[in-house]
Amino acid sequence: MTVESTAARKPRRSSGKRTGTRKTPAAGQPELVQLLTPEGERVEHPDYLIDLTSDELRGLYRDMVLTRRFDGEATALQRQGELGLWASLLGQEAAQIGSGRALRDDDYVFPTYREHGVAWCRGVDPTNLLGMFRGVNHGGWDPNSNNFHLYTIVIGSQTLHGVGYAMGVAKDGADSAVIAYFGDGASSQGDVAEAFTFSAVYNAPIVFFCQNNQWAISEPTEKQTRVPLYQRAQGYGFPGVRVDGNDVLACLAVTRAALERARSGQGPMLVEAFTYRMGAHTTSDDPTRYRAEDERVEWEAKDPIQRLRTYLEKEGFADASFFAELEKESDALAKRVREAVRAMPDPEPMAMFEHIYADGHALVDEERARFAAYQASFADAEGN
Amino acid sequence: MTVESTAARKPRRSSGKRTGTRKTPAAGQPELVQLLTPEGERVEHPDYLIDLTSDELRGLYRDMVLTRRFDGEATALQRQGELGLWASLLGQEAAQIGSGRALRDDDYVFPTYREHGVAWCRGVDPTNLLGMFRGVNHGGWDPNSNNFHLYTIVIGSQTLHGVGYAMGVAKDGADSAVIAYFGDGASSQGDVAEAFTFSAVYNAPIVFFCQNNQWAISEPTEKQTRVPLYQRAQGYGFPGVRVDGNDVLACLAVTRAALERARSGQGPMLVEAFTYRMGAHTTSDDPTRYRAEDERVEWEAKDPIQRLRTYLEKEGFADASFFAELEKESDALAKRVREAVRAMPDPEPMAMFEHIYADGHALVDEERARFAAYQASFADAEGN
Amino acid sequence: MAIEKLSLAKAVNEALRSTMEADPKVLVMGEDVGKLGGVFRVTDGLQKDFGEDRVIDTPLAESGIIGTAIGLALRGYRPVAEIQFDGFVFPAYDQIVTQLAKMHARALGKVKLPVVIRIPYGGGIGAVEHHSESPEALFAHVAGLKVVSPSNASDAYWMMRQAVESDDPVIYFEPKRRYWDKAEVDTAAIPGPLHAARVAREGTDLTLAAYGPMVKVCLEAAAAAAEEGKSLEVVDLRSMSPIDFDTVQRSVEKTRRLVVVHEAPVFLGTGAEIAARITERCFYHLEAPVLRVGGMHAPYPPARLEDEYLPGLDRVLDSVDRALAY
Amino acid sequence: MAIEKLSLAKAVNEALRSTMEADPKVLVMGEDVGKLGGVFRVTDGLQKDFGEDRVIDTPLAESGIIGTAIGLALRGYRPVAEIQFDGFVFPAYDQIVTQLAKMHARALGKVKLPVVIRIPYGGGIGAVEHHSESPEALFAHVAGLKVVSPSNASDAYWMMRQAVESDDPVIYFEPKRRYWDKAEVDTAAIPGPLHAARVAREGTDLTLAAYGPMVKVCLEAAAAAAEEGKSLEVVDLRSMSPIDFDTVQRSVEKTRRLVVVHEAPVFLGTGAEIAARITERCFYHLEAPVLRVGGMHAPYPPARLEDEYLPGLDRVLDSVDRALAY
């Protein structure tokens, strides 16, 4: 009902020259940029040319496989009680690896809570991601050592941080770019709209990367918008483009172009990666309550890893030994993560009082002292 | 600088059939719907046909003149210390009267703090508007007696109230519509974006009426957006149109069409009335600090009242006696308002404790009693 | 018989169901409240039975949820809006504080805002950041809002019914770690006033005042203290705005000592107001200063530290001992 | 000589200017802070002298202002963000509470958030709704923020310099009705600590504790009381997070009576915390309960009622008398 009045409209082209797409869209769906079909066929797109060596292609494949394996291991660790929660990226590997590998070292990333694949590309040790899901910290890595900000749980907030950071980059005269990730659900938050506004007004070098995985917990995208999300950008004065989010090549090419655009002073751009959340929202979620199994099955056929594998094999870019080697590497990664998580100690109680302020605070000092005394009273009692 | 990358774009047509505009736009400016030129010439627009009797035309003229007179009187009253503040609508009469007269009685209005002309159309007694500016209340009228909500000062909030109200209208199966006013500055608020999202998702019968008077206090519209604001709507899945906000006929016609659209189940629409704030932001403001006098002079030539007068006179729709009569009526209105304001009593101190809760609250009761006793202690002291 | 044994979550569910049946103007809205039934299943089955028009899955935007709820209320509806977790109420804070709380007064009583905001709050479930906070003081400080929190299924049921029937905005804090605790609910009872405190256990030596999740902890502390020969009275405040100071005062006039317990940070928490006001009311009765047990002036810690952060039996009894030592 | 007679507004302006000169990373941002110089002219002339790149007129969106200020801070800048009026901070409340306040802790100290948020606050200028509020308790309750308010031009100058130099987020509340009050500012002085209270007037019979706009009222009350032979000590708290309880305690140990005064509503206002904590610290010293004078549990009233609503000389002295009568 709510989409009826717009159904008659033609899919609109985004207006920036580099972002227009020419392929005929599937019925009912707007055009999206695709360079590798679900069947593993390489297709060309006039605006997004990309030429990768077989090394690079294998690299992307490896990234996706290792990310998925890590993700699966984390899910298993949650089941075993080692983690309190896990937000799986299953199905979104191409969107994350493609965009993540488009980044330069000096670019800066503002993720949501699901960008494990992007973290991987940034060189953040996967086990570091698990601290907050285990409940030993709220995000244990140093954002500046990999230019990868902490996970942000309050939906949409990080897009504004990204814009502010990008404004700073521009003030510095640097040619780095910023990328801010968010979901289809997040597109409804006022903060995201304000991020669009600020980025446009200040022409900030930022790429908004929306992973439309078609669900915000139990709500399908129709509960957030009645037109494709990439179109949102036009009304704020910058281009938007929809890319096949399960096509790692297209995600890489489009993000690269968007980052290049930002770097060269042309301002923000919105990339909507059209993908699918193959698993539950998190390990706490039960998707059988709200979505049909066939939808998942349909998307299985568009699997981002399988399509690249088909392509690699068909073209002879990778042989059996590569896949076998990767299998071993995956196992080793899983093992390392498993062991590292199990070895992750609980924080000391007194850690509660650390880093609340950079310059100290009298009340914190008082509470710390009181708590220490309280704790000591047990030690005394036990000591007696 | 910030508009450079979009300057190359063609003005986009809004996609809804009824809202497209065909006139050639002035250089550098997007097309806008106009039915009466600044020179008082009646022009046609294929999508917005309107045929008014001379009675109706005179009515619109009278509304604008009386509104302006009332507004001027309020400014004077502020200067005389009778009001604490006044937010003048000078220059925006056509936008407000045009849209206000497009409403049916059963439609509901959510204004900002400047919609004195719309209030006039709704039959709200002008003196009622002055209470909050005098500081005797926060908005003294009953929203339901004229379907005109209270003024809202926190920028943008009321757009969400309007959408909620419109959702209720739809739930009731009524064919009324809702109109929510906001400014160019307000377009940056997250709440307004969320209002767009909710209205689109629920297909709510609401018209968003943005008076782009080109200033948000000292900030020109470029500080809020780099593309015309009416385009914002497209990305949310509903049409937007820019209308000459100094053309009362066009504002009437376009708002009527938008309301009709809402009523008939076609959902929200955004109308951007392109106008100009001729005066200061409020009586507290000093625009000489931030804008050039020529801009104001330029817009004086587009005065909404003068152009209708020219038209009325040229076509013989109104004679000298009409204008003389109206002059007298204006004087009478000003006198009535002046007297009413001066007679407006300060509220009783105990009024502070009224209407905080509908069902009462123990703390308020306690504070009320204590305050009454405190006040009585002076009476006693004086009594002794 | 109208007596059922219900979990606290189910009791809220039943209360919503009964108000929705009684009044077609009652709506439920929020993120994932429909098919999913909310992340805690509190709205389970409601959309199936009342339809999408009355149980509304909203876009992911809390300001939008509350802002549209206000508009719906102005149109004559009685929306019950869910905020998914405590830490996600802040995007809606502006609409709550500047609009919802003030609109009745702004209109000199001409409009009413019967909006209930349900917020699962507090810690103890091992969650990630923003899912364990206790922001009640930030609402209780604001005139125009009423703030309540049940501690058990029976109160959860009746307080929700009363909240929906109230013509004022009510922030209804649900103690999420008690969602699964079951108790008997008499759905045919005649409930007491929504904002009245309740003496949950009688005692003579000291009063423990708490609400929501901490009532259970205080009852356990009182039981433990009883074994040591100390008689603690436990007052379940139930309402944080208004606070039923009369009931607390009566208790303190008897016991002469008061310890207030909440999960929220102590600094400017509701305990501060209770301490200040009860000290004023009972200045000559108090044998000890009012002591407070609560959260630290620190962000809610990672889950593995929450047992240390949250007031538990030992910390409550430590303060009891301190108060009794005066 | 570095001593100038400045209005409070001008003192803030001078402090901003001097930090901007000293550190190119300091930025000023907000609505109308540029050409207009802010609605109170606090940023007057700064854009002209430092350019649009450092004095930034922002879109009309408070969440956006604070959210981007956070990003700028992460990039190494030190933004001073203006919120135009107290009542307009709430759209930014989420960014302040869930992001700005918590990010340093979330990152285990790896990032710093040197963001100052300037908020003109309080009443007394005859303004319309939302332009006269005192929301400081809503920030002081939240760990990770520091909250201060100067009462005079000299403090305004130095506290702003210190706030900008602080590596923590500081909410800097400017008492708008004192903007035009002039005082001598020694821009070459060595200031005391940002969060230390100051005894503004010595006395022996009772302590008045206040901050921001109420310090002047308390000083006037003390002067009036002196004429009646009562010696009141006035403590200017200056900081609401942290609160310098040591200074208040020292004063109360001497005077044995305390009245706390603020414009904000009494219920859960900062006075509640001061009453609770000082009662605990000075239980055997206090001859009377700590009394509080402040706003009602009501929306800030229309301007014509604000003189009744705001604590003035009479209401302060009424409470002083009540406290002395114990």
Ligand SMILES: Cc1ncc(C[n+]2csc(CCOP(=O)(O)OP(=O)(O)O)c2C)c(N)n1
């Ligand atoms: C402000 C806020 N509201 C609600 C939530 C609870 N919540 C967590 S994830 C989520 C859905 C997010 O959907 P989307 O943006 O599409 O991202 P995805 O989970 O699909 O990656 C919700 C509602 C939250 N984290 N923050």
Ligand SMILES: Cc1ncc(C[n+]2csc(CCOP(=O)(O)OP(=O)(O)O)c2C)c(N)n1
């Ligand atoms: C949330 C909020 N922030 C700031 C203000 C202060 N303020 C009042 S009017 C105004 C400018 C509004 O501009 P616009 O939306 O264009 O409306 P106009 O005044 O031009 O009618 C500002 C910043 C406010 N009222 N509310």
Ligand SMILES: [Mg+2]
């Ligand atoms: Mg999603």
Ligand SMILES: [Mg+2]
């Ligand atoms: Mg404007």
